Amino acid sequence: MTFLSEMRQAWRRHWPHYAAEAAGIGFFMVCGTLLTILFEHPASPVYQALAGPDLLRRAGIGLGMGLVIVVLVYNPWGKRSGAHINPAVTIAFWQLGKIRRADAVWYVLAQLAGALLIGQLLKWALGAYFAHPAVNYMVTEPKRHGQMVAFGAEFVISFILMLVMLLALHHEHLKKSTGWLIGVLLVLYITFESPLSSMSLNPARTLGSAVAAHSYAGMWLYWVAPILAMLLATVFFNKVYKGQTTACAILAGCDAAPNSPHATEPHATEPPVYPVVK
Template structure:
C-alpha cells in the first residue's frame, strides 16, 4: 500500500481524532488571544485596573492558560485524540512508536490548520484590538538583541525538554499518569510568568506559526519549530535510557485506562498507539 493510500485509509478511520487536535489547538490559540487582549490592551478595564502591576497580570495569564491546557487534556476531545495539540509532542510520540506515521502527519496538519484558523478568526473579530502593539497577534519572536535568536532558541529548548520529560515520566508512573494534564498546566503557567521575556514562550510550533501568519511576520520562526522538536525528541531518548527501554503505555495526556465516559472505551478505536496489523 502506497503512503498516499495509507494517509487516505487513516483519514477515513481517524478523522475525528484529527479534528479533535485542530479544535484543541484552536481553543488554546483563541484563549491566548482573548486573554492577552484583556490583560494587555490599554483600552481593557482589566489592564487599566492593573496598570502598574505587571506581575499580577503575568500570573493571571499564566494561571488562566494553565487551566486552559488542563481543560483541553481532560475534555472529551482531548481524550479523543490524546491532546497533543503540538507538532513537537506528536513527533516525540511518533519517535516512541506510540503513533503511526500517517496519523502523525494528519495530527500535525490538523494542529497547523487549527492554529492558523483560530488566529485568523481572532484577527477578523478583534481587528485592531488584536493588532495593537501590546497584543501584536500574540506572536512569539526573539528579543531584539544581537544574540536574541540564540537566547530564544536556548530558552525554547530548555522549557520544551523539561516539559516533555515530565510528561513522559508522569505517563509512565501509575501514581502520576492521571495527573499528567495538571503537571503540564502548572509548568505552562510557570513558563508564561518566568520564561516569556526570553522567547515569548511558545513551546508549540503550530501556535507560533498561526500567530505569525496573522501578523504576517516570521522573524525567528525557524527556531520555534527546531528547538521544541529537537528538545522533545532528545527527551524521549533520555526517557528510554532512564527506564532501560521500557515501553510507554500510551500517547494520551490524560493517561490510559479508559473509563465509561472515555472515547477509548472498548469498541472505540484510537489512533495507532500503536495498532499493529491494520493498514
C-alpha cells in the first residue's frame, strides 16, 4: 500500500481532527491579534492607560493568550484532535509513536492551511489595525540582539514547553492539568522572552503572519529551533524514563478514543500503521 493510499485512508477516517487543528490555530491567531491591538495599538484606551514601559502590557497579552490556550486544549474540538495546533508539537509526538505518519502529515498541512488562511482574513478584516507598526501583522522576527540570540531563545522555550508537556502527560496526577501548565508557560514567555525572539514556538503561526506581511526575516530559525528543540525533548524524555510512554498525544490529558489518530494498542480498532495490505 502506497503512502498516498495511507493519506486517503487517513483523510476519510479523521478529517474532523484535521479541521479542528486548522480551526484551533486560526482561533489562536485571531485572539493574539485582537489582544495585541488592545494592548499595543496607540488608539486603544488600554494602551493609553498603560503607556510607558511595556512589561505590563506584555503581561496582559500573555495572560490573555494563556487563557486562550487553556480554552483550546479543553474544549471538545481540542480534546478531539489533541490541540497540537503546532507542527513542531505534532512532529515530536509522531517521533514518540503517538500519532500515525499519515495523520501527522495531515495535521501539519491543516495547521499551515489554517494559519495562512487566517493571516489573509485578518489582513482583509482589520486592515490598518493589523498593519500598524505596533501590531505589524503579528510578525515574529529577531529583535535587536540578532538571529542567533533569537534562535537560542526559541530553542530554550520550545525545549521547556515540550518537556513540561511530556512530564505532565506522563504523571498520573498532572496529566489533566497539562493545558493549564502550557498556559502558565505562555504567560511567562510572552512577558519575559518575547523581547528576544518575538516568542513564536510555532512555525505555522510565524509563516501565516509572514505571508500576510510579506516579511520573512529569520524565517529559518522559527522552523529549525522549535522542531529541533521539541525532538530533542522527546529524546531526553525517553532517556530519563527508559522507554516508558505517555497515554496519548492529547493535551487535555485524556486517553485516546478508539477511532482517534492517537489511538494505539490495545485501545485501537485499527493497527498503529494503516492500512494493512491483506
